[in-house]
Amino acid sequence: MYKILKKQKWSDTIYSNWIEAPFVAKAAQPGQFIILITNQKGERIPLTIADSNATEGWVQIVYQVVGASTLELSLMNEGDSLYAFVGPLGIPSEVENFGGKVLIIGGGIGIAPIHPIAKKLKELGNYVVSIIGALTKDLIIMEDKMKEASNELHIATDDGTYGQKGFVTNIMDDILKKESEAIKDIWAIGPPIMMKMCTRVANEHNKQIWVSLNSIMVDGTGMCGACRVSVGGKTKFACVDGPEFRGSLVNFDEMILRQKQYCDQEREALMLLEEKIRRQASNG
Numbered sequence: 001m002y003k004i005l006k007k008q009k010w011s012d013t014i015y016s017n018w019i020e021a022p023f024v025a026k027a028a029q030p031g032q033f034i035i036l037i038t039n040q041k042g043e044r045i046p047l048t049i050a051d052s053n054a055t056e057g058w059v060q061i062v063y064q065v066v067g068a069s070t071l072e073l074s075l076m077n078e079g080d081s082l083y084a085f086v087g088p089l090g091i092p093s094e095v096e097n098f099g100g101k102v103l104i105i106g107g108g109i110g111i112a113p114i115h116p117i118a119k120k121l122k123e124l125g126n127y128v129v130s131i132i133g134a135l136t137k138d139l140i141i142m143e144d145k146m147k148e149a150s151n152e153l154h155i156a157t158d159d160g161t162y163g164q165k166g167f168v169t170n171i172m173d174d175i176l177k178k179e180s181e182a183i184k185d186i187w188a189i190g191p192p193i194m195m196k197m198c199t200r201v202a203n204e205h206n207k208q209i210w211v212s213l214n215s216i217m218v219d220g221t222g223m224c225g226a227c228r229v230s231v232g233g234k235t236k237f238a239c240v241d242g243p244e245f246r247g248s249l250v251n252f253d254e255m256i257l258r259q260k261q262y263c264d265q266e267r268e269a270l271m272l273l274e275e276k277i278r279r280q281a282s283n284g
Helices: 022-027 068-074 108-123 143-148 168-179 192-204 252-259 263-282
Strands: 002-009 014-020 033-037 047-048 051-054 058-064 084-089 102-107 127-134 152-157 183-189 210-211 228-231 234-237 244-246
Touching: 022 033, 022 051, 022 084, 033 058, 033 192, 033 228, 047 058, 047 068, 051 108, 058 068, 058 108, 068 234, 068 263, 084 108, 102 192, 108 152, 108 183, 127 143, 127 168, 143 152, 152 168, 168 183, 183 192, 192 210, 192 263, 228 244, 228 252, 244 263
Parallel strands: 102 127, 102 183, 127 152, 183 210
Antiparallel strands: 002 014, 014 058, 033 047, 033 084, 051 058, 210 244, 228 234
16 A cells, blocks of 8 residues: 655645655656546546655655545545555657756646756766746745756746746746757646746747646556647647657647546536535535
8 A cells, every 4th residue: 555654735735745755766767647536436547746755655646636636636545545556657858968058837736747867967977957837936846946957046926926926938048048058958747838838938948848638538558648739740649658748749729628628527526526525524
């Protein structure tokens, strides 16, 4: 069983759990993800690894409560055990010593999966310039860890409550205007629309960029086809061909449309679970 060693609540909807999973921790590499199941009848939840420690045998995950399954996960406590915790899955990030600067961009909950990539790039000797952003100050996560994993850290909030007011793309554009030649590669992880805009800025400066696609996923083995995305005009499966792809090749509009197809069912499942929780609370 996969025990929750530690749990933290970072905002009204964002949580982080440290899971006892020694075999996953031993094999985990930047860019990879896990799939967890809270109980025997639970839904599979894919989450990119935020951090891991092979010596101590734990894996850190970060998640936002957006539906019934993530609400169930948020209700579990330290000492509870998950039904399943499978990984690491997916192709690791193509990191190396590029002999210069790399640009790392994390938006919202995407700051968590960008962290191990920044950490590894710095370990390999790169000069890591990171940008993290969110709607408001309270939603900026893992600032200390990103500061440690970076040589420079820039922060943006949409409402200007912390860091520079505006989007991560504003800072990204400013950096590329000043030192495009020095930037050897770029990673961006966050909401699909953010990754689409980062790709547009990278294209304007004739730079390549990696993005991590958080498409709908079920089995995580490439068998179900739920995570299919169009990359370079071909169908790819984010779970086994990715999750990272070159942004200039991704059909973001198609991916964003596919992500909306089960919204009604997700809202209904969340309402039913919330009603069940209210009934249980009223019955003592």
